[in-house]
Amino acid sequence: MLVFEAKLKGSIEQYEKLDEAIRTARFIRNSCLRYWMDNKGVGKYELSAYCAVLKKEFPFANNLNSMARQASAERAWSAIARFFDNCKKNIAKKAENAVLGFPQVERFSKTGFPRFKKHQTHASVEYKTTGYKLSEDRRTITFTDGFKSGSFNLWATRDLHFYQLNQIKRVRVVRRADGYYAQFCLDVDRKELREPTGQTIGLDVGLTHFYTDSDGKTVENPRHLRKSEKSLKRLGRKLFHSQKGSKNRIKHRNRLSRKHLKVSRQRKDFAVKLARCVIQSSDLVAYEDLMVRNMVKNRKLSKSISDAAWSVFRDWLEYFGEVFGVATVAVPPHYTSANCSNCGEVVKKSLSTRVHECHHCGFVLDRDWNAARNILELGLRTVGHTGTLNASGDIDLCIGGETPQCKPSRGKRKPKE
Numbered sequence: 379m380l381v382f383e384a385k386l387k388g389s390i391e392q393y394e395k396l397d398e399a400i401r402t403a404r405f406i407r408n409s410c411l412r413y414w415m416d417n418k419g420v421g422k423y424e425l426s427a428y429c430a431v432l433k434k435e436f437p438f439a440n441n442l443n444s445m446a447r448q449a450s451a452e453r454a455w456s457a458i459a460r461f462f463d464n465c466k467k468n469i470a471k472k473a474e475n476a477v478l479g480f481p482q483v484e485r486f487s488k489t490g491f492p493r494f495k496k497h498q499t500h501a502s503v504e505y506k507t508t509g510y511k512l513s514e515d516r517r518t519i520t521f522t523d524g525f526k527s528g529s530f531n532l533w534a535t536r537d538l539h540f541y542q543l544n545q546i547k548r549v550r551v552v553r554r555a556d557g558y559y560a561q562f563c564l565d566v567d568r569k570e571l572r573e574p575t576g577q578t579i580g581l582d583v584g585l586t587h588f589y590t591d592s593d594g595k596t597v598e599n600p601r602h603l604r605k606s607e608k609s610l611k612r613l614g615r616k617l618f619h620s621q622k623g624s625k626n627r628i629k630h631r632n633r634l635s636r637k638h639l640k641v642s643r644q645r646k647d648f649a650v651k652l653a654r655c656v657i658q659s660s661d662l663v664a665y666e667d668l669m670v671r672n673m674v675k676n677r678k679l680s681k682s683i684s685d686a687a688w689s690v691f692r693d694w695l696e697y698f699g700e701v702f703g704v705a706t707v708a709v710p711p712h713y714t715s716a717n718c719s720n721c722g723e724v725v726k727k728s729l730s731t732r733v734h735e736c737h738h739c740g741f742v743l744d745r746d747w748n749a750a751r752n753i754l755e756l757g758l759r760t761v762g763h764t765g766t767l768n769a770s771g772d773i774d775l776c777i778g779g780e781t782p783q784c785k786p787s788r789g790k791r792k793p794k795e
């Protein structure tokens with residue numbers, strides 16, 4: 379799936395109509411959620427059927443294109459499905475931790491019960507294959523549903539000419555602080571060839587660096603993000619102190635949300651470039667499976683983690699991994715910084731201890747570097763092996779006893795009797 383984005387240029391009246399469409403999509407999503415909460419055993423199919431009820435009951439819901447209504451119901455369902463999925467994962471995780479003897483960390487058990495969406499600047503409505511029409515030259519788009527928002531010019535750096543119209547699977551209208559955008563989701567399987575590099579890499583998210591890899595190389599937090607963070611704080615303070623309902627407040631709010639938009643774009647830019655670079659230079663990338671949203675709550679760590687844009691980076695890492703055929707492995711974060719990457723013994727240390735010193739083998743290494751080596755090791759173990767060694771069914775890899783552990787058992791056959 380490829381996504382193209384273009385800014386929509388139109389009049390203020392047209393934008394107001396887009397707002398109506400977005401509001402209606404939100405109304406349908408929230409109504410579906412309410413319906414699910416009030417009625418036991420409602421599934422995806424029932425929600426989709428509920429759209430027809432809403433359409434009859436509320437005339438304005440009828441204005442929205444029928445496929446866009448369905449898409450809104452699907453959104454409600456995906457929030458519900460994610461909630462179920464999280465519950466299952468947490469139960470599995472708890473069981474796994476109990477087996478491994480890891481401490482039960484309460485912060486992993488918080489599950490996201492689906493919430494009602496409130497009005498906010500960043501919002502969207504999704505059309506599938508109907509409800510809009512692209513012009514012949516693909517420079518304008520016309521929305522043809524009941525809101526009659528009319529034709530918009532498309533402003534974009536790339537153009538849609540390379541693709542067939544039937545490759546466009548979804549069109550999303552996104553409202554941001556600086557305007558309205560159309561996102562075209564194209565059904566294109568992006569695959570790129572690359573030469574195997576023979577390198578494997580483990581990444582550790584640090585407090586002082588953006589990451590440290592298993593070879594000891596570090597990547598710094600981008601300075602411009604730090605700078606932006608300061609001005610975000612300043613703008614936030616101004617908004618806080620302005621009078622409610624005043625013109626100044628609207629002005630400050632607008633400035634703040636534009637700044638947020640700018641920072642998120644900078645963050646994305648940094649993440650995309652770095653992720654592509656990491657993926658292209660190794661055959662396997664391992665990193666910790668951190669729940670960033672939970673870690674941001676921890677105030678001590680919050681600054682560096684939210685700032686470091688780790689989750690955005692990770693998404694792009696996994697995306698490029700698929701494009702270039704590189705394995706990306708998220709490993710459980712337990713004990714990655716405590717264990718010695720040389721002998722495997724546990725060496726407890728506090729957050730402020732920057733150097734790993736092993737009492738058992740005398741191994742000394744930078745804390746993050748040590749963690750990155752552990753992460754790589756865990757990653758390589760997790761990937762598993764898909765060879766055909768045991769295809770015949772007889773397993774002779776006996777550990778302990780007389781069988782030497784380190785020597786390969788292959789090629790050693792019993793002499794024929």
Ligand SMILES: [Zn+2]
Pocket residue numbers: 718719720721722723736737738739740741
């Ligand atoms: Zn050691």
